[in-house]
Every structure is written in C-alpha cells, then in structure tokens.
Amino acid sequence: MLSIRRRILKNSVSLLRCSSTRIVTPPNTFTTAVKTAEKLVQPQSSKIFDDPFSIVSHEMSNLAKSIANLIGSGHPILNRVSSYYFEAEGKNVRPLIVLLLSKALSNIPVEQRNRIEIDTHDVTDQYHFKGTPGSKETIAGKSVDDSISPLAILHGINPKVILDPLSKPMDKLPQFDAMNGILPKQRRLAEIVEMIHTASLLHDDVIDLSDSRRGRPSGNIAFTNKMAVLAGDFLLGRASVAIARLRNPEVIELLSTTIANLVEGEFMQLKNTVMSQSDTIVNDGEKKTIPEPTGKVPTKQHEYSISRPEDVDHITNVNAAFEYYLHKTYLKTASLMSKSSRAAAVLSGSQDDIIENCYEFGRNLGLCFQIVDDMLDYTSSDAAFGKPSQADLKLGLATAPILFAWKEEPKLGELIARKFKEPGDVEIARRAVEKYGGLDQTRLMAEDYCHKALTNLRCLPESDARSALELLTNSVLTRNK
Structure with missing residues (x-):
C-alpha cells in the first residue's frame, strides 16, 4: 500500500502544487482526471496500478x-x-464521487461499520x-x-x-x-x-x-x-x-430531498428576491405579476429578502446577496453531491462522525465546483465550456465575480437589482469584474472550499480511493470546462 501511495504522489506532484492560499495546476488537470477516471477501475491482481482512478473503472465504464x-x-x-x-x-463527476467514496469507506474495518x-x-x-x-x-x-x-x-x-x-x-x-x-x-x-x-x-x-x-x-x-x-x-x-x-428510509429521505432542493434552487435563481420585495418577475422577456395569496395556505417571504440597495448600506446588501448566492448554489449543485456522499456513508454502515464528514466533503466540493463554474462563465469559450459561456449576466444572474465587484462599486447594485436588463449593463458589469479583481477573489473562495473538502477526507483511512478523491478535489480548481 505504501509503495502504491508513493507512486501516486510521484505522479501527482507534477500535476498539483498546493500552497496555503493557492493551488497552481495545469489548466486541463480536471479534464485529465475525469477522463482517467472514466477508464477506470480494474485493480490488476498481478500488477501495481499507476492510476489511482483505475479502482472504479468497471463501474464507470x-x-x-x-x-x-x-x-x-x-x-x-x-x-x-x-x-x-x-x-x-x-x-460524470457525481457518480464518480459516490463510487470512489464508497471504495474509500470500505477500507474502514467492518467492525467499525455497524451503525446499520x-x-x-x-x-x-x-x-x-x-x-x-x-x-x-x-x-x-x-x-x-x-x-x-x-x-x-x-x-x-x-x-x-x-x-x-x-x-x-x-x-x-x-x-x-x-x-x-x-x-x-x-x-x-x-x-x-x-x-x-x-x-x-x-x-x-x-x-x-x-x-x-x-x-x-x-x-x-x-x-x-x-x-x-x-x-x-x-x-x-x-x-x-x-x-x-x-x-433504506434514511437514504430515501436524503435523495428525495435533493430533488426538492433542485427545484427550490431554480426558483431562487428565477426570482432575485434578495434584491427586491416585488412580486413581479421577468422570464423569457415576459413580465409576470405573481397573484396575491388568498390566505388559505400560509406563505412567507423568503428569509434572504432585503431592501433595495439605495435604502440600506450597500455592504449589508452585498453580504446578504452572498448568503443568498451560496444557499442557491448549495441547493442547485452542492445538495446532490453532499446528500449522495452522505447516503454512500450510510449504506456502508459507518458511524455518525464519518457520515457527517462525508456530507461536509460533498457540500464543500459541490460549492467549490459551482463557484469555479461561475468563474469559467466569464473566461471560457463556448467550444471549451461545452455549453454557452458568458451567459450568467445575460440571464441576469449575480454570481460571485460580480458580487465581489459590487463590494467595491456600490452603483453596481442598481444593475444587479434590474438583472442587467438595460442596454450596456452587461458590458459595465464585465468591466467592473475585471477592474476590481472579481475573478481572483472568486478563485480564492473556491480554493477555501477545496481545502475544507480535503480536510473532511482525512476522516477516512489512507487508501488509493482516498488519494483519488483528493486528486479529483484538487483538480476541480483547474478545470476549464
């Protein structure tokens, strides 16, 4: 096992350079890691494999x-x-995470996996x-x-x-x-x-x-x-x-909740309630006023709703907007990663502390993944991204890069509130992101979640599967699509 880990580390060192604040890696590390993972998992009985992802290749293929x-x-x-x-x-990142995590959990002694x-x-x-x-x-x-x-x-x-x-x-x-x-x-x-x-x-x-x-x-x-x-x-x-x-009732509850989370996150993205109390939404170019509730069914305003930017100190609004953004990101992306990671741990019979760390690993990795995705929307071409890039501002979405710029330029709050619908809004926003280093600050935020995810993995025994998860986690920061 030690020789395998040494070879993995030797192969990884040319790909990954970690420091306390920044990870510098080649721009295609994530793509390489995922493609390698897809080839993956047939441990050879007579050979020591060089590829840490090869432990789940049968399942992925x-x-x-x-x-x-x-x-x-x-x-x-x-x-x-x-x-x-x-x-x-x-x-195929999500099933890959589940399979690698399941393999890593199997290295916990059976007698310590007796929760169920x-x-x-x-x-x-x-x-x-x-x-x-x-x-x-x-x-x-x-x-x-x-x-x-x-x-x-x-x-x-x-x-x-x-x-x-x-x-x-x-x-x-x-x-x-x-x-x-x-x-x-x-x-x-x-x-x-x-x-x-x-x-x-x-x-x-x-x-x-x-x-x-x-x-x-x-x-x-x-x-x-x-x-x-x-x-x-x-x-x-x-x-x-x-x-x-x-x-398994616990796993059923977890996975069913992820479906509800996806819908709630989409509604949070559909209506930018963090910036307005209005019941009017704009979708597909059409303005729609939401009917008033009759009172027969109790409803309440979303907890993240705040006043218009001109009514409150803009830093207060920026902080609330970041809370809204991160919660929406959790619901739309990190919920499925975190709850499926937790479900894999539950099915393994692991104890509560392991289950909780697996959940936090998936949550932190999911947030990192989406924050990098939001950063790539500003920097990648359509061909590299595999889907339309530079679309968030056009859709009226205020993601981390523009929120960091807003912290330095209060007037951007007006553009965010109207979802960049006026002529020239998108260009103004993009220039502000460049001027105030919004992308650099977004990368630092992603790196913070990456380091937290790596810390969560340390609850698992050292193994090839854990090494593969660590490599995949690091490579999320350097992906270009």
Whole structure:
C-alpha cells in the first residue's frame, strides 16, 4: 500500500502544487482526471496500478449501460429523449464521487461499520470473508432489482406482456468485486445520482433557453421544450422507483430531498428576491405579476429578502446577496453531491462522525465546483465550456465575480437589482469584474472550499480511493470546462 501511495504522489506532484492560499495546476488537470477516471477501475491482481482512478473503472465504464436498463419505457421516442444526454461525453463527476467514496469507506474495518446491519443482498464475498453478520432479515431485505409492489400493480398490465425495466438484474459483478468493496446498493446510488442530475439538465436547458450541451444541441433544441421537460420528469420518476428499492428510509429521505432542493434552487435563481420585495418577475422577456395569496395556505417571504440597495448600506446588501448566492448554489449543485456522499456513508454502515464528514466533503466540493463554474462563465469559450459561456449576466444572474465587484462599486447594485436588463449593463458589469479583481477573489473562495473538502477526507483511512478523491478535489480548481 505504501509503495502504491508513493507512486501516486510521484505522479501527482507534477500535476498539483498546493500552497496555503493557492493551488497552481495545469489548466486541463480536471479534464485529465475525469477522463482517467472514466477508464477506470480494474485493480490488476498481478500488477501495481499507476492510476489511482483505475479502482472504479468497471463501474464507470458500465454506468450508461446500467442506467439504460433503468429508464427504458414502452415508447421509443421517450426512450430516445431520456437517453439523449447519456450518449454524449459528460463529466460524470457525481457518480464518480459516490463510487470512489464508497471504495474509500470500505477500507474502514467492518467492525467499525455497524451503525446499520448490512443486509445479505449488500454483502459481497469480501464481507462474507470478514465475517459480517448477514443471515438476519433486515428492513432492506431484498435486492435493488426486486420490486416492492407487484408488477401488475406498478404497470396496470400483465407483467409478462411488458418487461419491467427496473426489474432487470444488474450485470454480474466482476470477479474482483469481492476485493473492490463497493456494495450493490452503492453502485445503484451512483446511477440514481446521475439520473437526477441529467433530469435537472434537461429542465435547466429549457428554463435557460440553452441551445447546446456537451458539445451538441441541447435536448430542448434537438427535440422540443415539451419533450425535454417530459423526459426530465420521466427520469425523475424512474429515479424515484430506484431510490425506493434501496430500501433504506434514511437514504430515501436524503435523495428525495435533493430533488426538492433542485427545484427550490431554480426558483431562487428565477426570482432575485434578495434584491427586491416585488412580486413581479421577468422570464423569457415576459413580465409576470405573481397573484396575491388568498390566505388559505400560509406563505412567507423568503428569509434572504432585503431592501433595495439605495435604502440600506450597500455592504449589508452585498453580504446578504452572498448568503443568498451560496444557499442557491448549495441547493442547485452542492445538495446532490453532499446528500449522495452522505447516503454512500450510510449504506456502508459507518458511524455518525464519518457520515457527517462525508456530507461536509460533498457540500464543500459541490460549492467549490459551482463557484469555479461561475468563474469559467466569464473566461471560457463556448467550444471549451461545452455549453454557452458568458451567459450568467445575460440571464441576469449575480454570481460571485460580480458580487465581489459590487463590494467595491456600490452603483453596481442598481444593475444587479434590474438583472442587467438595460442596454450596456452587461458590458459595465464585465468591466467592473475585471477592474476590481472579481475573478481572483472568486478563485480564492473556491480554493477555501477545496481545502475544507480535503480536510473532511482525512476522516477516512489512507487508501488509493482516498488519494483519488483528493486528486479529483484538487483538480476541480483547474478545470476549464
């Protein structure tokens, strides 16, 4: 193990240079790390592997195929739309994190992972060999491929007539799975996470009027807005069934909440309530006044709502805007990473302190990831980014770079409040970001979350999987798409 870690460190040192305040790495480290990860995981019994990501290559290489077995329907066009984004080359960061974290958790001694009883369908030969208790029936009880309700009830049709896509057995686990340590339910968790994320992409591209995704026409352009929305809904429905079949109430609660978080985050982005008390929103160029509540259902103003910038000291408004921005970022991006990381730890049977650190790791990494994404929106070309760049200001979004500039230039509050809708607003904002070093300050913020995520990982035993997670975490800062 020590020799492996030395070789990993030797290979990594040319890629990563860390200091107390800044990490300097080649601009394509993230892309290299992810592509390497996708090749990934077949530990060779007779060779020491140089690539730390190779420990999950089987799972990653079969990810799209496994998801296809989960999302099939009886309608060919629906199948085409719902699988459209899985065909393209994506980063697959979220399932990669789940798989690597699951592998890292397996290095915790079994006797220290007894918070829940791992049911017999979760036990690979590794755990049988180590003497994990397993004969007792638990609340989990059955495989992730077994339905809970009768198939005739689920389909409203004779199940012999239509094959339930969610009842197809998993691919046979490779021979080395016994030493790989990733549980079947953790593998399914990784697939579910990618399904939820992809559904959100289909919906986001409709909402944001996007025309490209992953280097080709976005779903709404390739098919239509209606089909893209329905395909996203279908993916969430299929994901929800797969979530239920994990048969762990805590994990079901976590993953179901991520779906609600995505919607709430999108609403926070849709209406910039941090800057206005107005009930008027602008979307797709159309002004819409929200109907007054009748009082039959209690509603309350969002906690982050503040006064107009001219009414309050602008630093107070800037601070509130940052709180709003970070909470929105958590809901839209970090929630899925953090809750899925926590779910992987729960399924491993780990103790509460490990579970909490896994959650914080996912939260800090997710915030870092999106903050870097917001920075790239100012600096990357469409071709490099894989989707329209320089779009946030055009959509009226106040992200970290412009918020840092606003701290130095109070008049920018007026542009933010009107969501950069007046002629020349976008250009003024971009010049201000450059003048006041908004991008440099944004990078420092991302680095802070990166370092916090690395600290969270130290709760796990040293292993190749942890090294891979550390490398991936560092490389988030240097990605260019």
